[in-house]
Amino acid sequence: MxxxxxxxxxxxxxxxxxxxxxxxxxxxxxxxxxxxxxxxxxxxxxxxxxxxxxxxxxxxxxxxxxxxxxxxxxxxxxxxxxxxxxxxxxxxxxxxxxxxxxxxxxxxxxxxxxxxxxxxxxxxxxxxxxxxxxxxxxxxxxxxxxxxxxxxxxxxxxxxxxxxxxxxxxxxxxxxxxxxxxxxxxxxxEEGAVAAAEQPATGTDGASTDTASTDTAQTDTDKRARKRARWTLPTRAVLWMCCAMAFGTVTEGAMNDWSALYLKDVAKASAELAPMGIAVVSCMMVLARIFADGWRSRWGDGPIVRVGSALAGVGLALALLSGGTVPALIGFACVGLGIAAVTPCVYVAAAAQGSDALTLVAAMGTTGLLGGPPVIGFIANAAGLVWGLGAVAACAIVVTVCATRISWPSRSGGTRAGVPAEVPAEPAPVLASEDRTAPVTEPAES
CATH class of the missing domain: 1.20.1250.20 (MFS general substrate transporter like domains)
Structure with a gap:
């Protein structure tokens, strides 16, 4: 092992x-x-x-x-x-x-x-x-x-x-x-577990622990815990995140379910080539997600989501207008490349708003991923598969609009994926030679 x-x-x-x-x-x-x-x-x-x-x-x-x-x-x-x-x-x-x-x-x-x-x-x-x-x-x-x-x-x-x-x-x-x-x-x-584990280190050396400081820190921790335990209504920013997540996952899920059928029935691709639609989308998404953390560090989450979703929507729309197998595969590749980083970035933005916001956004994402493809199927059944995938392209454009209304978390220090930041990842251990009598100041809450 x-x-x-x-x-x-x-x-x-x-x-x-x-x-x-x-x-x-x-x-x-x-x-x-x-x-x-x-x-x-x-x-x-x-x-x-x-x-x-x-x-x-x-x-x-x-x-x-x-x-x-x-x-x-x-x-x-x-x-x-x-x-x-x-x-x-x-x-x-x-x-x-x-x-x-x-x-x-x-x-x-x-x-x-x-x-x-x-x-x-x-x-x-x-x-x-x-x-x-x-x-x-x-x-x-x-x-x-x-x-x-x-x-x-x-x-x-x-x-x-x-x-x-x-x-x-x-x-x-x-x-x-x-x-x-x-x-x-x-x-x-968990945040509470970390605070509890670090609590004894806030005292002075030996058995002479500063009881008042400990009680104050514990009170602050309890207040934060009670604040997290209360349900809060979603803000306007969270609602924009929900919208972006729902339409982004509809785009992702629908391409996996309907791309092969489009190649076979509309583009008239061979039976051997039809499954390549799913393969192209999946491969491009995996590759994009492998490199997307580096892109996020370089350009930020907001630009990645806006440009990526626009690429997915415009690329798929042009492929549907052009018709044919090769344009379809190129359009599917644009969707996989462009939509790959949407959900990771939106999840990070939602987590910065608290657990309730993250839960609501994730629920919308799961609903879009699992419930979106059947809705696209209903559109395709009523108006044709071209219009069904056209609705997918429109969903990607909606994500672009939503991304302009979201407050994206900033990345101070310019950290790269897989590269440690300048600040230590773990709290530095207290050495025996260090002066531990100095008062510990807790950062003010925002």
Whole structure:
């Protein structure tokens, strides 16, 4: 196990949080890959399958009050671990569902757990960036895409070995539990836990602890905790973030679901070339997210979101107007490249507004990702697939407009992705030779 032992605290926490992102992408793609088998097992119609998929989006949307309460009560660490465990076990429930109503309930519960894990893991990613002053969120989201790719490869391999959904889901659940075990010990500590751990260091040497200073610091900590525990109405800036997140995830999800069908039915691509639409979008998103943290350090989150979403919308619109296979693939590449950094940047901006804002924005993101593709399908069914993907391009342009109304967090010091900031990542240890009698001044709250 020495291979997995990481001594750098930033890297250790980053890998642990990445395991959560990977597990969410892996679990989502695992059951999505077996939808045809579930449809055949339960004898469902196409409309019933659509409602089954919609149930996940509904569960994510209605999970907001519960997830917000749990974030305040148990924190992002525990919520992430409990949600990831529930998603792993839920695969067995879906495989064993005896009828359609039970399957609907399972998918509804899946949406609730996805909402919990989505909020908590992004809160962990934002806390990681805040503590170490280093960009990491985009690469964390890249592991989500990598998890989806790994799940697709596993589904292909399991289909070659056996058609039993239970066997496939059992292997997938075992892998998810391994990811959960790896993430368990490396997550970022809660703010309250950090304050409590550092509290004894605020005293003077030996047993002569400054009781008044300790009581004052504890009172301030309690006030901050009670402030976080109260529900606050979303501000106008948070509502703009919700709008950007919803339309951004609609763009991301719809391209994965409808690009292959567009190439086959509209662009008249061959059966071998049609799946390349998904491959182009996915590859460009993974590559962009790998490098996006460096772009964020150089140009800032706001310009990255504005330029990227505009590239996605304009590129896809021009591809639809041009027609043909090659323009379509170029347009899909523009979407993957441009939309990749939207969700990581919006999550960081929402986390700066507090846990309630992050929970609401994440709920909108999950709803858009899971509920957007069926809506695009309804448009395509009524007016044609060109108009359906045209609505996707319009969604990307809406993100550009929203991005101009969001207050993006500044990156002081110009830190680069993966490069330590000038300030120490960890509080410096107190040496025995240092004078520890000097009073400790706590920074004023903003």
């Amino acid at each position: 020495r291979v997995f032992r990481v001594h750098d605290p930033f890297r250790r926490a980053q890998l642990a949080i990445a395991a959560l992102f990977c597990s969410l992408g892996f679990q989502y793609a695992t059951w999505a890959a077996r939808v045809p088998a579930i449809k055949a097992h339960l004898g469902l119609s196409t409309a019933e399958v659509g409602l089954l998929l919609m149930a996940t989006g509904v569960g994510a949307a209605v999970s907001f009050p519960l997830v917000a309460w749990l974030m305040r009560r148990i924190g992002s660490q525990r919520l992430a671990l409990l949600s990831a465990l529930g998603l792993a076990l839920l695969l067995f429930a879906l495989a064993a569902a005896p009828d359609y109503p039970v399957a609907l309930l399972v998918m509804l519960a899946d949406g609730v757990l996805v909402g919990g894990l989505n909020v908590s893991m992004n809160a962990q990613g934002a806390a990681l960036e805040e503590r170490y002053k280093r960009n990491a969120m985009a690469r964390l989201h890249a592991t989500f895409s990598a998890g989806s790719l790994a799940a697709a490869l596993l589904a292909s391999g399991m289909n070659a070995l056996t058609s039993a959904v239970v066997a496939h889901f059992a292997v997938a659940a075992a892998l998810l539990l391994l990811l959960l075990a790896y993430a368990r010990s490396g997550l970022v500590a």
